[in-house]
Amino acid sequence: MAWKCTVPRFAVRLEHTETHVQVLRDLFAKLDLDAETETPGRAVVRHIGESLVKAMETGEPDAAELVAAECVVHAETKDHLDWELIGMLAGKAKGDVGQALKEAHEQVEEEEDEHWYKTSRPRSAPPAPRQERGRMKKKAS
Numbered sequence: 001m002a003w004k005c006t007v008p009r010f011a012v013r014l015e016h017t018e019t020h021v022q023v024l025r026d027l028f029a030k031l032d033l034d035a036e037t038e039t040p041g042r043a044v045v046r047h048i049g050e051s052l053v054k055a056m057e058t059g060e061p062d063a064a065e066l067v068a069a070e071c072v073v074h075a076e077t078k079d080h081l082d083w084e085l086i087g088m089l090a091g092k093a094k095g096d097v098g099q100a101l102k103e104a105h106e107q108v109e110e111e112e113d114e115h116w117y118k119t120s121r122p123r124s125a126p127p128a129p130r131q132e133r134g135r136m137k138k139k140a141s
């Protein structure tokens, strides 16, 4: 599979994502929710994920990295929006639920901002200025 040649570039992001999955599993446990429950939305997300992998496997080897990068843009954009939503819910929810959402959001927010920032700009772009990172952070809380 040609797209796997791009994995080293995304290795740190994969490590972050695996940690974020655990943060969500811990959040589900705190909220007494079953993380394995099949929902219609979960089926759609799985289908999209499988489609992104198929897109990466379909391309010409020379284009594999570009296709993989496009797929990461799609995935990180959705990921960023989901964590922004969790941050907004954390700001509205009260009591133990609000606290659990805030703790989960705080653990992930900075890395997700970084994923989205790096994904949504060309590699030649300068790093995000500190004040812009802070603005992204405030916006989510």
Ligand SMILES: [Fe+2]
Residues within 6 Å of the ligand: 017, 076, 079, 080, 111, 112, 115, 116
């Ligand atoms: Fe991400």
